[in-house]
Amino acid sequence: MDNQMINKSLAELSVGLQSGKFSSVELTQFYLDRIASHDSELNAFITVTAEQALATAKTADEKIASGSASGLTGIPLAHKDIFCTDGVKTSAGSKMLDNFIAPYNATVVEKLKSISMPMLGKTNMDEFAMGSSNENSYYGAVKNPWDLDRVPGGSSGGSAAAVAAKLAPIATGTDTGGSIRQPASLTGITGIKPTYGRVSRYGMIAYASSLDQGGVFASSAADSALLLEAMSGFDAKDSTSVDIPVPDYSTTLNDSLQGLKIGLPKEYFEEGLNSEVAKVIEAAVEEYKKLGAEIIEVSLPNTHLAIPAYYVIAPAEASSNLSRFDGVRYGYRCEDPVDLTDMYMRSRGDAFGREVKRRIMTGTYALSAGYYDAYYLKAQKIRRLISEDFQKVFEKVDVIMGPVAPETAFKIGEKSDDPISMYLSDIYTIALNLAGLPGMSVPAGFANNMPVGLQIIGNAFTEGKMLNVAHQYQQATDWHKQTPSKYAVSEGEK
Amino acid sequence: MEWETVIGLEIHAQLSTKSKLFSGSSIEYGQEPNTQANVVDLAMPGVLPVLNAEAVRMAAMFGLAIGAPIGRGNVFARKNYFYPDLPQGYQISQFDKPIVELGHIDITLEDGETKRVGVTRAHLEQDAGKSLHEDFAGMTGIDLNRSGTPLLEIVSEPDMRSAKEAVAYMKKIHELVQYLGINDGNLQEGSFRCDANVSVRPKGQEEFGTRAELKNINSFKFVERAINIEVERQIDLIEDGGSVVQETRLYDPDKNETRSMRSKEEANDYRYFPDPDLLPIEITDEFLEEVRKTLPELPGVKFKRFVEEYDLSEYDAGVLTANIATADYFESVAKSADAKLAANWITGELSSHLNKEDLSINDSPVNAAMLTGLIKRIEDKTISGKIAKQVFEAMWNAEGGTDESAADKVIDAKGLKQITDSGAIESIIDEIIANNPAQVEQFQSGKDKVFGFFVGQVMKASQGKANPAQVNQMLKDKLST
Numbered sequence: 009m010d011n012q013m014i015n016k017s018l019a020e021l022s023v024g025l026q027s028g029k030f031s032s033v034e035l036t037q038f039y040l041d042r043i044a045s046h047d048s049e050l051n052a053f054i055t056v057t058a059e060q061a062l063a064t065a066k067t068a069d070e071k072i073a074s075g076s077a078s079g080l081t082g083i084p085l086a087h088k089d090i091f092c093t094d095g096v097k098t099s100a101g102s103k104m105l106d107n108f109i110a111p112y113n114a115t116v117v118e119k120l121k122s123i124s125m126p127m128l129g130k131t132n133m134d135e136f137a138m139g140s141s142n143e144n145s146y147y148g149a150v151k152n153p154w155d156l157d158r159v160p161g162g163s164s165g166g167s168a169a170a171v172a173a174k175l176a177p178i179a180t181g182t183d184t185g186g187s188i189r190q191p192a193s194l195t196g197i198t199g200i201k202p203t204y205g206r207v208s209r210y211g212m213i214a215y216a217s218s219l220d221q222g223g224v225f226a227s228s229a230a231d232s233a234l235l236l237e238a239m240s241g242f243d244a245k246d247s248t249s250v251d252i253p254v255p256d257y258s259t260t261l262n263d264s265l266q267g268l269k270i271g272l273p274k275e276y277f278e279e280g281l282n283s284e285v286a287k288v289i290e291a292a293v294e295e296y297k298k299l300g301a302e303i304i305e306v307s308l309p310n311t312h313l314a315i316p317a318y319y320v321i322a323p324a325e326a327s328s329n330l331s332r333f334d335g336v337r338y339g340y341r342c343e344d345p346v347d348l349t350d351m352y353m354r355s356r357g358d359a360f361g362r363e364v365k366r367r368i369m370t371g372t373y374a375l376s377a378g379y380y381d382a383y384y385l386k387a388q389k390i391r392r393l394i395s396e397d398f399q400k401v402f403e404k405v406d407v408i409m410g411p412v413a414p415e416t417a418f419k420i421g422e423k424s425d426d427p428i429s430m431y432l433s434d435i436y437t438i439a440l441n442l443a444g445l446p447g448m449s450v451p452a453g454f455a456n457n458m459p460v461g462l463q464i465i466g467n468a469f470t471e472g473k474m475l476n477v478a479h480q481y482q483q484a485t486d487w488h489k490q491t492p493s494k495y496a497v498s499e500g501e502k
Numbered sequence: 503m504e505w506e507t508v509i510g511l512e513i514h515a516q517l518s519t520k521s522k523l524f525s526g527s528s529i530e531y532g533q534e535p536n537t538q539a540n541v542v543d544l545a546m547p548g549v550l551p552v553l554n555a556e557a558v559r560m561a562a563m564f565g566l567a568i569g570a571p572i573g574r575g576n577v578f579a580r581k582n583y584f585y586p587d588l589p590q591g592y593q594i595s596q597f598d599k600p601i602v603e604l605g606h607i608d609i610t611l612e613d614g615e616t617k618r619v620g621v622t623r624a625h626l627e628q629d630a631g632k633s634l635h636e637d638f639a640g641m642t643g644i645d646l647n648r649s650g651t652p653l654l655e656i657v658s659e660p661d662m663r664s665a666k667e668a669v670a671y672m673k674k675i676h677e678l679v680q681y682l683g684i685n686d687g688n689l690q691e692g693s694f695r696c697d698a699n700v701s702v703r704p705k706g707q708e709e710f711g712t713r714a715e716l717k718n719i720n721s722f723k724f725v726e727r728a729i730n731i732e733v734e735r736q737i738d739l740i741e742d743g744g745s746v747v748q749e750t751r752l753y754d755p756d757k758n759e760t761r762s763m764r765s766k767e768e769a770n771d772y773r774y775f776p777d778p779d780l781l782p783i784e785i786t787d788e789f790l791e792e793v794r795k796t797l798p799e800l801p802g803v804k805f806k807r808f809v810e811e812y813d814l815s816e817y818d819a820g821v822l823t824a825n826i827a828t829a830d831y832f833e834s835v836a837k838s839a840d841a842k843l844a845a846n847w848i849t850g851e852l853s854s855h856l857n858k859e860d861l862s863i864n865d866s867p868v869n870a871a872m873l874t875g876l877i878k879r880i881e882d883k884t885i886s887g888k889i890a891k892q893v894f895e896a897m898w899n900a901e902g903g904t905d906e907s908a909a910d911k912v913i914d915a916k917g918l919k920q921i922t923d924s925g926a927i928e929s930i931i932d933e934i935i936a937n938n939p940a941q942v943e944q945f946q947s948g949k950d951k952v953f954g955f956f957v958g959q960v961m962k963a964s965q966g967k968a969n970p971a972q973v974n975q976m977l978k979d980k981l982s983t
Contacts, residue, residue, distance in 0.1 A: 092548045105547065112541050114548055211548040218778035246550050247780050325778055328580050331591020332545040336644065352584055375582070375773035384775060 011497040013038055014174040015489075018083060018231040021177065025072055025082045032068035032082030036061050036126045039084050043128060043175045046495060050151050052160075052169040054089045055097050056129035068124035078123045080238055086176040088167050089130035090137055091117050091222070092211040100213045101133040101145040101163075104339045104359035114211020115243045116180060116222050123238065128176050131166030135361045136330065137184055137215040139163050140433050142191070143424050144363045151420070152195055153492040154458055158417040161191030164225070168195040171225040173495040178235050179225045183447075184215050185318055186412070186437025188223045192449035193412035193461025198478065198488055199225050200232050203468045204444035205250035207236075208243030214329040216322035217248075219441040228488050229450065229478035233257035236471060255472045261479040266300035268477065269405040275311040276410035276436055284455030289411050292452040292462045292481070296409075299480055304405055308397045313390045314439035315431055320374045320387035321442070327371030330364070366427065395443040398467075407477055408465040411436055412449045416458035436463060446471050450478045451487040459490070503741070504705040507733050508713075509662035509698055510622075513675055515654045515685040516629065516693035517560045523628050523652035524551030524594060531691050535634075535645035543650045545589035550779050553578075557652040558783060560684040561601045561626050562793045564654060567682055567800055568621050570605025572790060575782045578626075582773045587631035587644050595627035595655075597774040601783065602654075607678065608802065609670040610820075619671050620659030629653050654684070660699065660710065665729035669722050672696055674801075681798055681826045689720050696720065700729055701746065702736045711736070712746040716760055719753045728753035732760050804829055812841035821849045827863045834870035839877040847873060851894055868897050869904060876909035889918050889966055921968045924976065927960070930968065931976055934959045945981055953977065 013035065016024070024030050040058050047053050061084060068082035092098045092110035094117075099105045113121065121127070134144040142150040142165025150165040152158040153173035160169040164181030168191035171179050181188040183201035192199025200223050207222040214220060222239065226232040237258070242251040272293065277286060293303060335341035335355030342358055345351030360368070374383035401408060413433055423430045440447045445468055449461035462481075466474040482488050491497075522529055525542035542549045565572045579597035580590075602624035608616050631649035633642050656675060662668045676694060679685035686693050701713035714736070719728045731753075736746050750769075751760040776782075799807070801823050808819040808829075822832045822845060835844040852873065856866060876893055879885050885893060893912045901915070902908035913919055921927060934956060935942055945952045960973050 092546070098547065100547065108547070110548075111546065209548075210550050213547040214779075216778075245552060247552055248550075248778075324775060328582050328592050328773070328775070331582060331584065332547070332589060334584060334586070334591060336586050337544055337589060338546070348586065372773065375775050377771045377773075380773075380775070 014042075014177075014491070014495075014497055017228060018080065018177065018226070018234050021083050022079050025068075026077065032065035032072070032084075032124075032126065033062060035082065036065040036084045036128070039128055039176055043170075046173055046175060049156060050153060050169050050173055050175070051148050052131055052150055052166040052173070052175060053086070053129045054099055054101070054132050054145075054147050054166070057093075057096055057127055060096070061126040061128050064121065064124055064126040068126065071124055078238075080120075080234060081124045082126070083177060084126040084128050085120065085235070086128045086131050086167060086170050086179040087117060088133055088164050088179070088181050090133060090182055090213045091130075091180060092213070093117050093127065093130065096130065098130065098213070099146070100137070101135040101147060102359065102361070102364070103146040104333045104356075106146065106340065108339050110211075112211065115208035115245060116239050117211065119239060119241075125238075131164070131170055131179060133166055134163035134187075135364050136213065136326070137163040137182055137187055137220070138326070138363050138367055140186065140190055140430055141418070141420075141423065142166065143420060144361055146361065149420050152417045152458075153495055154196065155417065157419055158458065159194065159420055161194035161413070161417065163187040163191075165191050167225045168192055168197060168199070171195075171227065172197050172492065174491060177227070178231060180222060180235075180239070181225050182212060182215075182220055182222050183437075183441065184219045184221075184322060185441050186434045188225065189412045189437050189447050189449040189461065189463060190434065192225060193463075194417040194459065196451045196459030196461075196487070196490055197225055198228055198232050198448070198450055198482075199223065199461075200236060200448045200471065200474070201441075201446060202236060202240065202471050203250075203446045204441075205248055206240050206446070206469065206471065208241070208246045208249050210243055210245040214325075216325040217329060218325060219318075219322060221441075229448075229475050229482055230258070230261055232448075233261060233475045233479070236475075250469075252469060257472050257475050260472045260476045263476045264300065265296065265477060265480050268296070268299075268301040268407070269304055270296055270301050271304050271306035271401050271405035271408045273306050273308040273311065273401070273408060273410055275308050280414050280432070280435065281411060282415045282455065285411055285413075285415060285460050288453040288455055288460040289409075289462055293409060295481060295484060299484060306401045306405060306408065308394075308401065308439065310390065310393045310397050311435070311439055314394055314442060315435060317387040317390035317394070317442060318434075318438045319370065319431060320383045321391065323367040323371030324374045324384050324387075325371065327368045327375065330360075330368055333359070363427070391442045394439050398440070398443045398445060398465075402467040407470075407474060410463050410465075412461040412463040413437070416455050416460060440465055444468065446474060448474050448478055450481060451490065452485075453487055459487075505702045505733075505737050506705045506707075507663055507665075507729070508660045508701045508703060508710055509665070509668045509729060510660035511658045511662070511668060511672060512697045512699070513656040513658075513672065514629075514695040514697075515656060515675075515679050517557050517652040517654055517684055518686055519554055519556045519560065519652055521554060522650035523554050523557050523626065525650055527650065529648075529651045531693070533647055535643070535647060537647065539631075539646035539649060543589065543646050545591070551594060551777075553780060553783070554652060557626055558601065559793055560682070561624065561654050562785065562790065563682050563684060563797060564624055564656070564679065565602035565605065566790070566794055566797060567678060568602070568605030568607050568624075570621065570624070571603040572785050573599050573601050573603055573783075574785045575599065576601040576625075576785070577782045578777045578780045579774045580777045581627075583770045585630065585633075586642060587633045587646070587649065589631070589646060589649060593628055593630065594777055594780070596625035599782070600625035601785075607671070607674050609667065609674050611670065612666060617661075617667065619661045619667075622657045622659050624654050624656040627653050627655055654679075660701075665726040665733070668698060668729055669726050672725055673722060677801055677825055681801055683798070689722075692720065696725055698725060698729055700732045700736070702733055702740070712748050714746060714748070714760070715750045716753050717750060717763065724753060724755050727755070727758060728760060731758055735760065798826070808832075812836055812845070814841065814845050818845040818849055821853075825863075831863050831866075831870050835874045835877065839874045840881050843877045843880060844873070847877065847894075851891065855898055867900060868894065871906040872897050872902075872904065872908045875906040879909050879913060883920055883922065883969060885913060885918055885920050886966065886970055889920065892916070893918060918967060921964055922972060924972060927964070927968050927972055927976055930960055930963050931956075931973070931980055934963065935980060942981065953981070956981070
């Protein structure tokens with residue numbers, strides 16, 4: 009197997025598979041080998057499912073041979089460990105579910121399995137998707153492939169690190185307040201969180217139901233387009249999924265950006281944004297001007313309310329969503345409980361980590377009698393205001409651009425005792441979850457030798473346009489082609 | 503001091519859907535534990551609820567039947583609390599935006615007066631599973647078959663002023679949900695359950711007293727007893743200088759007493775909030791129109807129609823419309839036989855047989871066709887009313903088959919056909935007169951009462967088969983000459 013494999017696009021891999029240049033079993037084994045050699049230092053995977061992956065790969069090869077394959081058949085991927093996988097441990101990064109073997113497949117998993125995409129394994133994550141650094145995992149912190157002393161971002165840090173280090177060509181993730189875009193930005197890869205309702209949440213362990221949305225990590229917008237299309241669509245099992253057709257995202261990737269209107273929210277470039285990061289974003293905007301785009305300064309005046317509103321709504325929903333982890337039917341149960349209350353208290357007390365407990369308590373408080381109006385209802389009002397801010401801006405522009413995160417990847421441990429400063433790192437990503445809008449992170453350069461992502465925000469169900477906008481940039485630049493040297497294979501190298 | 507009782511009821515009616523409120527599992531009663539619980543009912547990580555449209559339709563039917571507005575954007579909310587038989591850690595219910603808003607229902611009081619009782623609201627919610635404390639030696643078993651079963655919680659205004667009124671209301675709702683076909687009315691299996699909020703206040707006082715909520719009162723009899731005993735307790739307490747505390751009390755039917763379960767202070771803060779997994783239910787005019795078309799004739803309307811169309815007494819119409827099965831049985835008989843006779847037979851002979859054997863009318867050995875056949879023979883004078891009772895008895899005991907010809911078969915087999923041949927009757931009369939000269943003399947000397955004796959003798963001699971009207975006429979003619 010040719011090491012150049014890691015530099016190939018999904019389209020190229022697909023051609024290789026279909027033309028018989030290599031088999032899915034070979035391709036899958038190639039990635040399993042990379043995981044075996046590199047993951048002990050990255051800690052991107054909680055579970056590696058080699059046997060299953062190879063079995064699916066074999067099926068994929070048979071489908072390819074019999075001509076019943078689709079474009080992605082045989083291409084391996086990794087799933088964030090928040091998606092339920094039938095017969096495979098699904099932990100959500102928590103001690104609570106360390107012993108939990110899911111009895112069913114999430115819709116996303118089922119869809120990709122049905123086209124025989126081998127699952128390499130389940131990736132590490134902040135416990136129950138609560139975190140921005142992947143330090144909140146029961147399975148330990150994930151390392152950023154660009155600098156092993158730094159975080160990969162979170163909560164989908166395992167998926168991001170796996171794709172960035174080429175341990176998987178693509179991976180799934182989920183994004184509740186930035187959990188795809190921020191790690192994509194911090195690890196220099198492409199990530200997209202689609203519109204709320206675009207991808208089924210069935211089988212995706214809930215953190216904050218009204219904000220959670222599954223999405224994609226890939227090495228390019230073109231690769232993202234293929235996987236997103238395969239994952240998307242209405243699901244009768246998810247009442248919040250939306251029944252509108254999934255476009256063929258790949259066909260519009262090459263549309264011209266001549267006359268594209270890009271909005272730059274002034275609030276995203278104010279105090280708090282690292283100046284080096286700002287320079288990278290400004291350069292990217294310059295590149296778009298060259299591609300024919302028109303730049304318009306816009307305002308999202310309620311941006312500063314997004315974090316406070318989010319940290320009421322998300323914990324409120326989480327406090328209820330996580331009630332099912334009670335030690336009764338599955339998951340962790342404490343030893344020798346003396347009575348019911350003891351069982352609840354010690355099972356939950358022992359098995360949930362600090363950040364999860366913090367959010368359960370915050371959310372419980374926000375929903376309590378006497379506080380509901382002041383916190384939860386007010387936060388919902390802010391949510392509407394934020395949504396209206398975006399709708400006003402989208403009357404004038406096609407997409408909004410800005411930074412994904414105020415800084416590049418920070419050091420492991422640097423913020424772990426300061427939850428507020430950690431929460432503030434989500435300032436540019438959280439608002440669009442509240443509005444249900446799609447967002448992307450596209451590699452746009454480096455600041456202090458660490459990757460910086462450009463955020464592209466679209467109106468609801470305009471993923472096709474966003475992918476087009478990202479792809480055109482990636483045609484003109486090669487930031488997305490950078491790989492940490494340790495995991496890179498230079499051209500010509502075998 | 504004179505006290506006034508104030509009662510409001512919360513009724514939980516299990517909807518007669520095929521599957522659960524938010525999952526496809528069956529809700530059939532009495533199955534092996536945990537055989538009707540899928541990943542959604544078990545609240546596995548990642549699962550999501552999907553609303554059962556049939557439950558919404560049934561709730562809307564109820565709303566229309568009590569003249570209530572249907573919440574156009576009604577919302578499911580989570581009621582959060584921990585209990586082992588509540589797998590999600592919250593119950594999906596409705597809070598500030600229920601599907602059925604303020605409606606009303608009319609009840610008939612003992613004095614025949616009609617009283618209108620407000621129905622504050624009715625909302626959809628999931629039932630919990632069951633905790634089984636026996637058979638597990640110090641542990642608790644959990645059966646999730648019932649978990650997620652659709653319930654309609656029907657909350658009344660505090661409009662009832664006595665236990666009897668409360669029972670009348672409960673019966674009325676019980677009757678209505680069965681009329682609508684949305685509940686099977688089974689109190690034993692718990693598909694129709696009732697809690698009562700009870701308070702007392704000095705007569706004339708406007709302000710309500712502090713209420714206690716009574717639980718575990720799942721029969722009409724217990725509702726009446728529990729309320730009465732609770733009212734007594736509250737009055738005694740206040741008159742002894744104490745005061746009622748707001749609490750939940752459990753009724754113990756064996757001891758006929760209520761006892762404290764938990765106080766208001768111990769009550770949970772349920773932290774209701776809209777369930778983010780479910781969108782608000784939008785009710786359209788078109789949907790309501792469709793539901794309206796499926797509404798059966800409601801008890802009150804049916805009652806009026808029975809009085810007018812069949813010329814029945816209000817009493818008979820009331821008995822016949824008390825449940826839909828009886829009303830249907832009656833109409834089935836009355837469509838081809840005399841309505842008044844049908845009413846009499848159903849409220850009389852049939853009811854007493856059913857009561858004696860504790861059967862529902864649906865399980866009656868004498869079905870509507872059989873009764874129709876019997877009444878037709880009374881109408882055409884083939885048999886008298888008295889003989890008809892014998893025929894009924896025989897049919898009840900499975901003689902004559904199960905269709906309309908059953909009565910004829912019994913009449914033939916037993917030779918019960920009425921004698922209308924005047925020659926035959928005349929010869930019996932002649933014989934009786936000849937054998938009883940003393941009585942003839944008495945009659946002729948003016949003792950009219952003796953006439954009854956002759957009728958009895960003739961009927962006896964004819965084994966009850968002589969046509970009574972003919973016997974009367976002919977006896978009169980013969981004795982007067």
